[in-house]
Amino acid sequence: MELRYGSANEQMRQALARISPGTPLRDGIDRVVRAKAGALLVLDDGPDVLSICSGGFLVDAPFSPQRLSELAKMDGAIIISGDGGRIARANVHLVPDPTVPTSETGTRHRTAERVARSLDVPVVSASEEMGVINVYAGGGKRQLQEIGRLLERANQALQTLERYKVRLDDAMAKLTAVEVEDVATLRDVAAVVQRGEMVHRIADEIETMIVELGVDARLLRLQLDELYGEIDDELELVVQDYVADDRTPSETLEIMSRLTDEETHDLRKAAEALHRLEEDDDLTISVAPRGLRLLHRTKRLSSDSALAIAGHFNGLSKLQRATLTDLSEVAGIDDATAAEVRETLARVTESAILDQYN
Structure with missing residues (x-):
C-alpha cells in the first residue's frame, strides 16, 4: 500500500x-x-x-x-x-x-x-x-516510545480507522446512489472528500507508527493494508469526477492535506478545494459527475479509454443513456468493451438503488 x-x-x-x-x-x-x-x-x-x-x-x-x-x-x-x-x-x-x-x-x-x-x-x-x-x-x-506502548497506540488507531472507513463507505455509497439518479449535490461530494481526508490522516499516522516499529509491525502492516486498500485511488477518482477544469485532482488533495484538523470538519472547505464553491453558493447546488469512477469498475477498460468515454459523453447521465452503438463510436472502444461498459453501468445502477431503499 x-x-x-x-x-x-x-x-x-x-x-x-x-x-x-x-x-x-x-x-x-x-x-x-x-x-x-x-x-x-x-x-x-x-x-x-x-x-x-x-x-x-x-x-x-x-x-x-x-x-x-x-x-x-x-x-x-x-x-x-x-x-x-x-x-x-x-x-x-x-x-x-x-x-x-x-x-x-x-x-x-x-x-x-x-x-x-x-x-x-x-x-x-x-x-x-x-x-x-x-x-x-x-x-x-x-x-x-516504548514498543509495547506504541503497539497499543497503533491498535487503538486501527480501531478508529475502521470506524471512519465505515463512515466513508456510507458516504461513497450515498454518492453513487444520487449519481445514478442524477440528483447529486455539492454536499454529497464534499462529504466524501472530507471523510476521505480524515481516513487518510489516520492511516498516515499508523503508517508512521509501523515504520517506527520496524520488525515488530508485521501484523499491523497486514491489518492496515486490509483496511485501507485502494482508498486513495477511489478518492482521486471522486475528485476527478467533480473538480473544476482549472484544478487537478492532486492539487485538490494537496489543499485538503494542508487543512487543520478543525478545518477538515467544514464541508465548505472541501467544496472550496474542488473549486466548485463561490462565496454566495450553498452546498445544495446540483453537480454532475463525469462518470470516471463508475467507468473504472469495468474490468477490461483502461484509464485512457475511461477518459475517452467520459470526454465523449460529457457527463454520467448521458453515458447511462448511451447505446452499444453510441459507445462503439468512441475511439478505441470495440463492441466487446462497449457491451461490458453497458453491463457494468447497469449493474452499478441497480445495486445503488437497491442499497438505498434496503
Missing part, C-alpha cells in the same frame, strides 16, 4: 526506518540508553555537516553497535555516514547556526534540533538521565 504524504513527513519516516527495531543503529542506540549514557548522532557526513564540526577525531570505521556505544561515552557528537555503514567522526563539537529557532531546553537536544533544521539532515539525540530518544528530521521532531 502506498500513502500520499508530504516530503517533510517522508524525511521523518526515512529517519525512523533507519533507527527502527531490528536495525544495527537501533541496537547501538539501545546500548547507549541502557548504559545511562547520552548521545548526539548526525546521520549524514556530507560537506555541510563537516563544515559545522569542530574538534573531535576521525574514525572512518565500519559501523557496529558496539563501536557506537563505546564512542558515546565521550561527550561530543558522532557523525555517521548517510548510508549508515560507517562511523565517520566522534567526539565532535557541533556549531550550528544559533539563529535557527528551537523549542528544546537541554543543550544536546537544542543542538540536535538546530543542526537538523539548518542543514536538513536527520539527527538523533538520547538524553543521559531520562533515556529519552528524539528524532529530528524534515523540520519536525518525534520522540521514540
Whole structure:
C-alpha cells in the first residue's frame, strides 16, 4: 500500500526506518540508553555537516553497535555516514547556526534540533538521565516510545480507522446512489472528500507508527493494508469526477492535506478545494459527475479509454443513456468493451438503488 504524504513527513519516516527495531543503529542506540549514557548522532557526513564540526577525531570505521556505544561515552557528537555503514567522526563539537529557532531546553537536544533544521539532515539525540530518544528530521521532531506502548497506540488507531472507513463507505455509497439518479449535490461530494481526508490522516499516522516499529509491525502492516486498500485511488477518482477544469485532482488533495484538523470538519472547505464553491453558493447546488469512477469498475477498460468515454459523453447521465452503438463510436472502444461498459453501468445502477431503499 502506498500513502500520499508530504516530503517533510517522508524525511521523518526515512529517519525512523533507519533507527527502527531490528536495525544495527537501533541496537547501538539501545546500548547507549541502557548504559545511562547520552548521545548526539548526525546521520549524514556530507560537506555541510563537516563544515559545522569542530574538534573531535576521525574514525572512518565500519559501523557496529558496539563501536557506537563505546564512542558515546565521550561527550561530543558522532557523525555517521548517510548510508549508515560507517562511523565517520566522534567526539565532535557541533556549531550550528544559533539563529535557527528551537523549542528544546537541554543543550544536546537544542543542538540536535538546530543542526537538523539548518542543514536538513536527520539527527538523533538520547538524553543521559531520562533515556529519552528524539528524532529530528524534515523540520519536525518525534520522540521514540516504548514498543509495547506504541503497539497499543497503533491498535487503538486501527480501531478508529475502521470506524471512519465505515463512515466513508456510507458516504461513497450515498454518492453513487444520487449519481445514478442524477440528483447529486455539492454536499454529497464534499462529504466524501472530507471523510476521505480524515481516513487518510489516520492511516498516515499508523503508517508512521509501523515504520517506527520496524520488525515488530508485521501484523499491523497486514491489518492496515486490509483496511485501507485502494482508498486513495477511489478518492482521486471522486475528485476527478467533480473538480473544476482549472484544478487537478492532486492539487485538490494537496489543499485538503494542508487543512487543520478543525478545518477538515467544514464541508465548505472541501467544496472550496474542488473549486466548485463561490462565496454566495450553498452546498445544495446540483453537480454532475463525469462518470470516471463508475467507468473504472469495468474490468477490461483502461484509464485512457475511461477518459475517452467520459470526454465523449460529457457527463454520467448521458453515458447511462448511451447505446452499444453510441459507445462503439468512441475511439478505441470495440463492441466487446462497449457491451461490458453497458453491463457494468447497469449493474452499478441497480445495486445503488437497491442499497438505498434496503
